[in-house]
Amino acid sequence: MTEVLKPSDSSQLEDMVKWAIADDIPLEIVGLATKRGLGRPIIGKQGNIGNLVIGHTIDLSSLSGVSLYEPDELVLTAGAGTRVSDIEDLLESEGQQLAFEPIHMAKLYGNEGGSLGGLIACNLTGPRRIKAGAARDHVLGIKGVSGRGEYIKSGGRVVKNVTGYDLSKLMTGSYGTLAALTEITLKVLPAPENTSTLVIFGLDEKTAQRALSTAINSSHEVSGAAHLPARSSSELSLGDIRNENSSVTALRVEGFRPSVVARCESLIKLLKNFGAVEKINKENSIVFWKDVCDVGPYKERKDPLWRMSVTPTMAPTIVEKINSLIAGCAFYDWGGGLVWYKLDEYMSDSGATIIRDVINANGGGHATLVRAEDSIRSQTDVFHPQTLALAKLTARIKNSFDPQRILNPGRMYLEV
Amino acid sequence: MKMPEPDKAVIERREEIISSLMKFVPSESIISEKKELSVYESDGLTAYRQVPMIVVLPETVEQISQVLSYCYNNNVKIVPRGAGTSLSGGALPLADGITLGLGKFNKILEIDYDNRCARVQPGVTNLSISEAVKGHGFYYAPDPSSQIACTIGGNVAENSGGVHCLKYGLTTNNILGLQMVLPDGEIVSLGGKHMDSEGYDLLGLMTGSEGLLGIITEVTVRILSRPTSANALMIGFDSSEQAGKCVANIIADGIIPGGMEMMDGPAIEAAEAFVKVGYPLNVGALLLVELDGPFEEVNFLIDRVKEIANSQGAVSLRVSRNEEEREQFWAGRKAAFPAIGRLTPDYYCVDGTIPRSKLPEVLARMSELSKTYGLKVANVFHAGDGNLHPLIMYDANNPGELERAENFGSDILKLCVEVGGVLTGEHGVGVEKRDLMGVMFSEIDLNQQQRVKCAFDPHQILNPGKVFPTLHRCAELGRVHIHKGKMPFPDIPRF
Numbered sequence A: 001m002t003e004v005l006k007p008s009d010s011s012q013l014e015d016m017v018k019w020a021i022a023d024d025i026p027l028e029i030v031g032l033a034t035k036r037g038l039g040r041p042i043i044g045k046q047g048n049i050g051n052l053v054i055g056h057t058i059d060l061s062s063l064s065g066v067s068l069y070e071p072d073e074l075v076l077t078a079g080a081g082t083r084v085s086d087i088e089d090l091l092e093s094e095g096q097q098l099a100f101e102p103i104h105m106a107k108l109y110g111n112e113g114g115s116l117g118g119l120i121a122c123n124l125t126g127p128r129r130i131k132a133g134a135a136r137d138h139v140l141g142i143k144g145v146s147g148r149g150e151y152i153k154s155g156g157r158v159v160k161n162v163t164g165y166d167l168s169k170l171m172t173g174s175y176g177t178l179a180a181l182t183e184i185t186l187k188v189l190p191a192p193e194n195t196s197t198l199v200i201f202g203l204d205e206k207t208a209q210r211a212l213s214t215a216i217n218s219s220h221e222v223s224g225a226a227h228l229p230a231r232s233s234s235e236l237s238l239g240d241i242r243n244e245n246s247s248v249t250a251l252r253v254e255g256f257r258p259s260v261v262a263r264c265e266s267l268i269k270l271l272k273n274f275g276a277v278e279k280i281n282k283e284n285s286i287v288f289w290k291d292v293c294d295v296g297p298y299k300e301r302k303d304p305l306w307r308m309s310v311t312p313t314m315a316p317t318i319v320e321k322i323n324s325l326i327a328g329c330a331f332y333d334w335g336g337g338l339v340w341y342k343l344d345e346y347m348s349d350s351g352a353t354i355i356r357d358v359i360n361a362n363g364g365g366h367a368t369l370v371r372a373e374d375s376i377r378s379q380t381d382v383f384h385p386q387t388l389a390l391a392k393l394t395a396r397i398k399n400s401f402d403p404q405r406i407l408n409p410g411r412m413y414l415e416v
Numbered sequence B: 001m002k003m004p005e006p007d008k009a010v011i012e013r014r015e016e017i018i019s020s021l022m023k024f025v026p027s028e029s030i031i032s033e034k035k036e037l038s039v040y041e042s043d044g045l046t047a048y049r050q051v052p053m054i055v056v057l058p059e060t061v062e063q064i065s066q067v068l069s070y071c072y073n074n075n076v077k078i079v080p081r082g083a084g085t086s087l088s089g090g091a092l093p094l095a096d097g098i099t100l101g102l103g104k105f106n107k108i109l110e111i112d113y114d115n116r117c118a119r120v121q122p123g124v125t126n127l128s129i130s131e132a133v134k135g136h137g138f139y140y141a142p143d144p145s146s147q148i149a150c151t152i153g154g155n156v157a158e159n160s161g162g163v164h165c166l167k168y169g170l171t172t173n174n175i176l177g178l179q180m181v182l183p184d185g186e187i188v189s190l191g192g193k194h195m196d197s198e199g200y201d202l203l204g205l206m207t208g209s210e211g212l213l214g215i216i217t218e219v220t221v222r223i224l225s226r227p228t229s230a231n232a233l234m235i236g237f238d239s240s241e242q243a244g245k246c247v248a249n250i251i252a253d254g255i256i257p258g259g260m261e262m263m264d265g266p267a268i269e270a271a272e273a274f275v276k277v278g279y280p281l282n283v284g285a286l287l288l289v290e291l292d293g294p295f296e297e298v299n300f301l302i303d304r305v306k307e308i309a310n311s312q313g314a315v316s317l318r319v320s321r322n323e324e325e326r327e328q329f330w331a332g333r334k335a336a337f338p339a340i341g342r343l344t345p346d347y348y349c350v351d352g353t354i355p356r357s358k359l360p361e362v363l364a365r366m367s368e369l370s371k372t373y374g375l376k377v378a379n380v381f382h383a384g385d386g387n388l389h390p391l392i393m394y395d396a397n398n399p400g401e402l403e404r405a406e407n408f409g410s411d412i413l414k415l416c417v418e419v420g421g422v423l424t425g426e427h428g429v430g431v432e433k434r435d436l437m438g439v440m441f442s443e444i445d446l447n448q449q450q451r452v453k454c455a456f457d458p459h460q461i462l463n464p465g466k467v468f469p470t471l472h473r474c475a476e477l478g479r480v481h482i483h484k485g486k487m488p489f490p491d492i493p494r495f
């Protein structure tokens, strides 16, 4: 029988994991379960009479609430079940933000919202990655219950800390396979006073990538660099930019007003050879980048969706090669370093082999199958397959936290 | 502080080990003469010394892999070493171990400006990366004060920071990829030129792992475009408390300066006496605030910071008028360690971090401790992020004084943890803070960290005796303790 258990504190969680260990029953860890569609569907465990033991779900949504927020120390601690939107509202009231710009991926799966634990467990980072770093760069400390049923902590509440191994980073992005997180401490930062976006219409993908690189490589501290080919830009929600016939190349500049004005002017000069540069105001900038961040252009559909992390300058070539073999479309963030790719056609592996071969042969990186039917995700490697040496090391690390493979077994890799 | 008992059987096999190593590395890469070995007897924490059994200076990754695999199969310990500037004894040799020096890995392999990264060997010095990309207007952001000497491999192993890490992050935030050799000789690559590495964040785990998990053989670092302008303010306050409030208000105003450093009275005096750059001598605390970025932004923020400083009761305030003056402001801070060194035969640099708001409390208690121990202390801090560097002055020639200085240091670090901070902000645990780990972590926490160590190094041949106060056997740590029983919580909500 599958149950959903909802611990109200970390000691109850500890008891539940211990019980699961004793009975050798796998547990699915959820925050608000908005991203079940992400990762491999969790597999059951092989029982000792050849039967398949389906596990229980542990719902951490009760472990919620902000327990510490000190704006002038730039630090916030909250329960893993806290809604990300609640945290964002609180920060906004003090003129601060999560600088890594969380992706709200729930919409991709037809849900809303999401928990802090889920956000950190998936290491989800938006367009500001190029300037502010990833979610993992903002995690200062973590508490949680490991697959050994032990309550463990790592890090603390200060930025400068090299005491012991950085297990906070290891648990960030581990999709709940090492520990069920109960509490997370984050570095928060001032929100920019002002935001502008510069756009150039009509560039082809390779030229656009060069324009993005030129801007990021300048000293003008660009905090967003995206390119949407016409097919993707036509799906944008913002009327001013949406264009059926033309691609959009966009650069974001944030900061204090005089600085934003000066940097925009310099960038317009710097980029003039690429085409006419238009400036978009703050309100529209915010709408546009939210759309880019949350994969707005591809959210309505159910088509298989890939997220690729690649060498920025190689991105257009990678997409071009994939497009010559598969029907699909792409858009670019992080100056090319992040590519969202949506398939138009049904393929039994959602194009995994082709896409990964192209990436491996063009500068390396990795591709994650972010959205596909359960039946496809359980047959295909959702995460980029690792080299043998790395896969063995990954399995040993999993083993060190969760030797019986109780927590989210199979969510990342079949053997983990 | 005790190191693990050397294994006599291994020491007796020394000659045999040397001749085996000759099969993988050229003989000129092996150092075995007593006199030459003593060059390696300590790192930046000179209070501890130990001549290594053998030093090996390999030239290729293949050689490292072969040496490791030999040591793994023959139970020989290895201590990795970069430039040996560690202040926590991370590179302290073992009497029954090989010190593996990465000095010959000193090449910059590739600079890729379009993708804003450089691929370098681990023995390349921190500063030489910035030097190499300077012509194109780029730099490598983390800037430890030891940057002329320390290596990027050592920086990764210690997760080093510098004056600019408040705004630009530590080593861990500035690397994209690594190649490493595991203790069994296996070569593994992590990350690359892409921005998110796949799978578990082993890049994050390796950074700050103090040479206990693998030998770093290549690093891909992020390089940044240099800000077009920078300007600094030098602000004097009557008390550290006021200076601390000023720091808090600058940050609360939404400003993240490129650098923000504080010095207390004794440190200001020592620095001024040494470099004579015009530090005010009648103040209780000096704050250096550097703003960098586009010219317009820097000008705008200088005014805002001035306003904040004045409203906090600044007793002196100067803004650098040119590049030369800006560098002068910093010269005193950068020379603080040697400046203290002139005043005292020996000094001991402590490295703890506290929540910034606790600064007045910590300073008050530190001066009480100073009286109790009868030892003077001067303070420099990375004020923006609460990282303290108290410099305890002592004379090792006076019997018992080194021990007193160390106990004073331990008390300061315990105080840091007590107020919500940590044992080490950037210098690492090494041997120095090893026995204090229990102040911050429970046995369960430490066991989990050691299990991670076992996942990389099941025979514990890499840098044993560092970081962990007690060594457990991996097999013992691996056991699962099963609490057999019925579901113990009938009243938990279910759905």
Ligand SMILES: Cc1cc2nc3c(=O)[nH]c(=O)nc-3n(C[C@H](O)[C@H](O)[C@H](O)COP(=O)(O)OP(=O)(O)OC[C@H]3O[C@@H](n4cnc5c(N)ncnc54)[C@H](O)[C@@H]3O)c2cc1C
Pocket: B043, B044, B079, B080, B081, B082, B083, B084, B085, B086, B087, B089, B090, B091, B102, B122, B143, B144, B145, B146, B149, B150, B151, B152, B153, B154, B155, B156, B157, B158, B159, B160, B161, B162, B163, B210, B211, B212, B214, B215, B216, B217, B337, B426, B427, B463
């Ligand atoms: C005057 C002075 C000022 C300093 N200022 C700062 C500062 O501002 N900020 C700061 O953070 N630190 C500072 N330090 C400390 C020190 O410079 C840093 O920790 C530095 O990163 C050490 O680099 P290294 O090459 O000297 O490494 P080493 O001292 O040789 O080794 C340090 C540790 O790294 C391991 N290691 C080295 N290379 C490798 C490798 N390739 N693979 C695996 N493990 C390896 C060693 O085993 C050891 O545990 C300072 C030190 C001095 C002496």
